Amino acid sequence: xxxxxxxxxxxxxxxxxxxxxxxxxxxxxxxxxxxxxxxxxxxxxxxxxxxxxxxxxxxxxxxxxxxxxxxxxxxxxxxxx
Numbered sequence: 470x471x472x473x474x475x476x477x478x479x480x481x482x483x484x485x486x487x488x489x490x491x492x493x494x495x496x497x498x499x500x501x502x503x504x505x506x507x508x509x510x511x512x513x514x515x516x517x518x519x520x521x522x523x524x525x526x527x528x529x530x531x532x533x534x535x536x537x538x539x540x541x542x543x544x545x546x547x548x549x550x
Contacts, residue, residue, distance in 0.1 A: 490506045491506075
């Protein structure tokens with residue numbers, strides 16, 4: 470039952486870490502892949518992407534949208550190598 474509520478409404482907790490930014494080249498969690506910065510719920514451990522400019526948690530883009538964003542970057546990296 471809790472899993473269903475979590476899927477529908479997200480994490481109900483308000484205890485979260487200060488935003489954490491990853492360095493380029495560091496392994497990133499799924500949440501950090503979106504913006505490079507994430508916060509973690511201290512009650513349940515769930516990670517959320519965080520936008521420093523907007524200073525809020527952001528929703529993950531759809532997988533198809535991520536493929537369009539990632540594909541050009543990959544192509545450029547292959548040409549440079």
